[in-house]
Amino acid sequence: DGFVAQNPPAAAAVQIVAKPGSELGSGGCVRVCMVGTGAEASTAAMAVLASPRYSLSRVVDVSAEAAHAFATSHINRNPPGLVAAVSTDVGSACRAGDVDALIVCAPAAYRAAILRAAAEQGTPTLSPAQLDVVPLH
Numbered sequence: 011d012g013f014v015a016q017n018p019p020a021a022a023a024v025q026i027v028a029k030p031g032s033e034l035g036s037g038g039c040v041r042v043c044m045v046g047t048g049a050e051a052s053t054a055a056m057a058v059l060a061s062p063r064y065s066l067s068r069v070v071d072v073s074a075e076a077a078h079a080f081a082t083s084h085i086n087r088n089p090p091g092l093v094a095a096v097s098t099d100v101g102s103a104c105r106a107g108d109v110d111a112l113i114v115c116a117p118a119a120y121r122a123a124i125l126r127a128a129a130e131q132g133t134p135t136l137s138p139a140q141l142d143v144v145p146l147h
Contacts, residue, residue, distance in 0.1 A: 038063075039062065039063050039064055039065045040063060040064050040065075040110045040111055041064075041065055041067035041068075041108055041109055041110045041111075042058050042064050042065065042066055042067060042109075042110070042111055042112070042113055043067060043068040043069070043070060043103050043104070043109040043111070043112045043113070043133075044058075044066060044068075044069050044070070044080070044084075044094075044112075044113050044115060045070045045071075045100055045103075045112055045113065045114045045115060045116050045124055046070075046071060046114065046115035046116035046117070047069065047071045047073075047076045047077060047079070047080040047115075048115060050115045050138050051080065051113075051115035051138075052080075052084070053138065054113050054115055054138045055080075055084040056084075058113065059084060059086060059087055062087070065086045065087075065089065065092060066081070066084055066086055066092075066094045067092075067094055067095065067108045067109055067110075068094050068095045068096070068097055068103050068106065068108055068109050069081045069084075069094045069095075069096055069097070070096075070097045070098065070099070070100055070103045071098065072098060073098070074096055074098050077096040077097065077098065078096050081093050081094040081095070081096055095108060100112070100123075100124050100127040100128060101127040101130065101131065104127065104128055104130075104131035104133040105131060109133060110133075110134075111133065111134045111135070111136060112124075112128050112133055112134070112135045112136070113135070113136050113137075113138065114128075114135055114136070114137055114138075115138050
């Protein structure tokens with residue numbers, strides 16, 4: 011299971027699934043880590059939380075306070091009421107065991123380092139531009 015993230019300018023749709031060997035969260039949902047907490051992240055979180063196949067498991071931001079505020083304002087529906095964990099480091103978030111995929115909403119200046127940390131842990135990433143979410147059946 012996964013979702014097809016359609017990016018109209020792209021030639022092909024992208025399918026994001028959990029990283030190899032990961033234990034999926036409650037009900038087999040993919041546990042998503044949101045990296046960044048701005049307006050772009052809020053829009054992406056709403057798309058993720060609208061699908062029963064995904065849950066927001068962790069929020070990463072350079073500010074722990076901003077990450078906590080974001081997590082408490084985006085409460086999961088699957089499982090109901092779950093508040094995402096908070097971190098200030100992408101690498102440790104990927105190693106925490108509760109992240110299957112990242113959505114990167116951080117400022118452009120930080121994205122290369124974030125993508126490198128995710129790749130080192132084998133964690134799939136998705137950009138907000140790819141979040142025209144279409145559930146797979």
